[in-house]
Amino acid sequence: MQINLQLSEKYCTFAANFRYQTMQRTEISSLGEFGLIRHLTEKFEIRQPSTIKGVGDDAAVLTFGKKRVLMTTDLLLEGIHFNLEYVPLKHLGYKSAVVNFSDVYAMGGTPTQITVSVGVSARFCVEDMEELYAGIKLACDRYGVDLVGGDTSASMTGLSISITCLGVADEKDIIYRNGATENDLICVSGNLGTAYMGLQLLERENYAMGDKSKRTNPVSGDTIDAFEGREYLLERQLKPEARRDIIEQLRKAGIKPTAMMDISDGLSSEVMHICHQSGTGCAIYEDKIPIDLKAAELAEEMNLNIVTCALNGGEDYELLFTCDLKDYEKLLPLDDIYMIGHMTKPSAGMMLIGRNGEELELKAQGWNAFKESANEK
Amino acid sequence: MQINLQLSEKYCTFAANFRYQTMQRTEISSLGEFGLIRHLTEKFEIRQPSTIKGVGDDAAVLTFGKKRVLMTTDLLLEGIHFNLEYVPLKHLGYKSAVVNFSDVYAMGGTPTQITVSVGVSARFCVEDMEELYAGIKLACDRYGVDLVGGDTSASMTGLSISITCLGVADEKDIIYRNGATENDLICVSGNLGTAYMGLQLLERENYAMGDKSKRTNPVSGDTIDAFEGREYLLERQLKPEARRDIIEQLRKAGIKPTAMMDISDGLSSEVMHICHQSGTGCAIYEDKIPIDLKAAELAEEMNLNIVTCALNGGEDYELLFTCDLKDYEKLLPLDDIYMIGHMTKPSAGMMLIGRNGEELELKAQGWNAFKESANEK
Numbered sequence: 126m127q128i129n130l131q132l133s134e135k136y137c138t139f140a141a142n143f144r145y146q147t148m149q150r151t152e153i154s155s156l157g158e159f160g161l162i163r164h165l166t167e168k169f170e171i172r173q174p175s176t177i178k179g180v181g182d183d184a185a186v187l188t189f190g191k192k193r194v195l196m197t198t199d200l201l202l203e204g205i206h207f208n209l210e211y212v213p214l215k216h217l218g219y220k221s222a223v224v225n226f227s228d229v230y231a232m233g234g235t236p237t238q239i240t241v242s243v244g245v246s247a248r249f250c251v252e253d254m255e256e257l258y259a260g261i262k263l264a265c266d267r268y269g270v271d272l273v274g275g276d277t278s279a280s281m282t283g284l285s286i287s288i289t290c291l292g293v294a295d296e297k298d299i300i301y302r303n304g305a306t307e308n309d310l311i312c313v314s315g316n317l318g319t320a321y322m323g324l325q326l327l328e329r330e331n332y333a334m335g336d337k338s339k340r341t342n343p344v345s346g347d348t349i350d351a352f353e354g355r356e357y358l359l360e361r362q363l364k365p366e367a368r369r370d371i372i373e374q375l376r377k378a379g380i381k382p383t384a385m386m387d388i389s390d391g392l393s394s395e396v397m398h399i400c401h402q403s404g405t406g407c408a409i410y411e412d413k414i415p416i417d418l419k420a421a422e423l424a425e426e427m428n429l430n431i432v433t434c435a436l437n438g439g440e441d442y443e444l445l446f447t448c449d450l451k452d453y454e455k456l457l458p459l460d461d462i463y464m465i466g467h468m469t470k471p472s473a474g475m476m477l478i479g480r481n482g483e484e485l486e487l488k489a490q491g492w493n494a495f496k497e498s499a500n501e502k
Numbered sequence: 503m504q505i506n507l508q509l510s511e512k513y514c515t516f517a518a519n520f521r522y523q524t525m526q527r528t529e530i531s532s533l534g535e536f537g538l539i540r541h542l543t544e545k546f547e548i549r550q551p552s553t554i555k556g557v558g559d560d561a562a563v564l565t566f567g568k569k570r571v572l573m574t575t576d577l578l579l580e581g582i583h584f585n586l587e588y589v590p591l592k593h594l595g596y597k598s599a600v601v602n603f604s605d606v607y608a609m610g611g612t613p614t615q616i617t618v619s620v621g622v623s624a625r626f627c628v629e630d631m632e633e634l635y636a637g638i639k640l641a642c643d644r645y646g647v648d649l650v651g652g653d654t655s656a657s658m659t660g661l662s663i664s665i666t667c668l669g670v671a672d673e674k675d676i677i678y679r680n681g682a683t684e685n686d687l688i689c690v691s692g693n694l695g696t697a698y699m700g701l702q703l704l705e706r707e708n709y710a711m712g713d714k715s716k717r718t719n720p721v722s723g724d725t726i727d728a729f730e731g732r733e734y735l736l737e738r739q740l741k742p743e744a745r746r747d748i749i750e751q752l753r754k755a756g757i758k759p760t761a762m763m764d765i766s767d768g769l770s771s772e773v774m775h776i777c778h779q780s781g782t783g784c785a786i787y788e789d790k791i792p793i794d795l796k797a798a799e800l801a802e803e804m805n806l807n808i809v810t811c812a813l814n815g816g817e818d819y820e821l822l823f824t825c826d827l828k829d830y831e832k833l834l835p836l837d838d839i840y841m842i843g844h845m846t847k848p849s850a851g852m853m854l855i856g857r858n859g860e861e862l863e864l865k866a867q868g869w870n871a872f873k874e875s876a877n878e879k
């Protein structure tokens with residue numbers, strides 16, 4: 126078989142320059158991350174009998190025997206996904222691993238193996254890498270996951286971390302994004318917007334660092350600890366956990382969600398993914414969205430709307446799932462699970478119901494790395 | 503379980519700055535890529551019953567049923583692993599996928615699925631990404647592999663590509679690096695140093711581009727095509743193939759290599775990996791190393807030693823393997839396979855036997871992304 130990838134003169138005489146002179150240029154931001162992924166991957170066919178589900182959920186689903194194998198991957202880039210001015214490398218390692226575990230749990234699986242590839246510029250030393258891997262190791266230890274491979278390389282600038290995670294699940298336990306139907310309850314775990322407020326706090330203090338006067342009590346002259354009493358917000362940002370406990374609770378209670386995903390890009394964007402894939406609309410009740418008190422206080426102080434933060438903030442790594450109405454009674458006694466709305470028929474749209482009953486259309490303003498200002502989040 | 507990853511004051515008050523003031527700094531180049539990987543991963547334990555082999559071969563070996571699952575990953579960074587001044591994006595996509603397939607074939611497996619994560623700066627447009635993915639798709643089509651997931655993200659600078667590949671194999675067919683024993687034959691496929699010469703040619707012409715006089719025939723005034731007749735060298739650099747055909751030939755001939763790996767970092771470094779892991783020494787005969795004529799001509803022209811290029815050049819993605827002596831007769835009729843030496847007892851060292859019988863100790867001067875000059879290759 127001859128493939129259509131010839132080393133024609135066109136390519137050999139420095140195709141890159143040629144390309145820029147003659148080809149159309151469409152900005153990536155015009156498609157957004159999900160649009161780009163869809164656009165780039167839609168032409169790929171599935172051929173392997175071991176591929177059950179490819180692109181389009183928290184993880185791919187594969188089969189190599191009785192158990193199903195889940196596969197998910199994440200690429201984290203310095204300056205886009207993290208800022209080392211205030212993110213300790215050990216925490217970064219921990220979080221990089223945990224966000225992948227979260228994707229596997231969100232499919233109803235158990236993470237089992239990861240590979241870790243790291244690109245580092247000359248600014249980093251071996252001790253830095255030790256810190257990063259110490260965080261990865263803690264995450265592996267805590268979640269019982271094996272590190273089985275990877276790659277380290279120099280980079281021209283900054284730190285890049287790419288982690289791929291495999292997990293296992295029985296076929297009957299796997300939960301996709303497309304299983305929700307009209308009237309299903311919409312539930313979330315934990316609280317939302319808290320990781321985002323932790324980020325706001327870190328960014329504010331990082332920015333204020335240069336000006337000591339802002340961090341000194343004008344009367345006593347004591348240093349003000351801007352983080353005191355707000356450790357939980359920082360923890361949510363710097364040391365998120367995957368909600369394995371929620372999966373276990375649901376299983377014990379005999380509840381199998383009809384659809385599930387983890388909340389990495391913000392509630393709004395994630396609910397819309399489930400609606401799109403399940404072919405439903407939804408109604409989310411503003412006053413049912415679980416908010417942490419300290420997060421709300423800080424939002425007030427920073428003149429932010431905490432509900433907007435909860436809808437669009439991202440990085441909470443809580444679970445969003447839908448359940449059949451008949452599971453209502455079983456859900457009630459469960460810890461740290463909140464019913465925030467229900468699925469509707471598609472024609473009803475994807476709506477947020479305000480405190481006074483007003484209906485607003487949900488918009489996905491969540492995390493999009495291709496926005497004009499890549500650092501805005 | 504409480505984990506030892508506290509948000510202590512130390513971390514919260516901008517640990518990065520703190521760290522640089524107080525901690526020791528060991529340069530990564532002092533360990534090198536393999537030293538660093540070993541150093542960082544040696545404390546990780548294997549706990550999952552589904553992990554058969556973790557870090558340390560071309561791919562990890564896992565089990566989720568009857569078949570074994572192989573898992574390998576590669577991170578490619580602009581300015582370190584590729585130069586877009588002369589590497590077309592479509593070729594880059596093709597190569598990025600194929601080098602992962604090569605790792606799976608080098609374990610005796612068949613690649614089945616990949617995930618692709620890409621980080622791109624604002625310099626790239628959708629059409630660029632289409633080119634990149636068109637190359638990935640050609641590779642997937644040619645090798646029958648499914649793209650099952652991935653991630654695209656903005657990056658601050660340049661292009662990062664991380665690919666993870668899964669493959670399958672029957673347990674009996676898997677070939678590790680540690681199975682060679684004294685007197686085993688050492689074989690390679692194809693020819694070596696050719697991809698490196700292709701790179702030298704591309705770099706020379708890229709450098710010369712600004713000076714048109716160097717590319718014009720002083721007598722006729724015609725443009726000299728510096729690539730004419732050297733397409734094969736470019737192809738080896740820009741469009742390498744994974745040697746699936748060699749694996750098939752060996753299987754048909756009833757030969758199971760005792761150890762195998764693919765040659766991505768140069769013959770010298772790879773032979774040393776097999777010797778280290780198998781606990782043997784080796785003797786490689788300089789005059790047996792397969793060299794392409796055009797590569798040798800160009801090396802002569804550029805005042806390079808082609809044997810040094812073959813030993814240390816890398817990126818040939820040929821297979822290096824060892825076989826029991828009893829397979830000698832079976833190996834003889836096989837296409838494009840060359841016996842270049844034999845394994846020895848460890849005390850004999852790892853030796854290169856020159857054309858006049860002189861013995862030189864092999865040195866791994868292959869690709870090391872952490873060398874002082876990261877672009878030197």
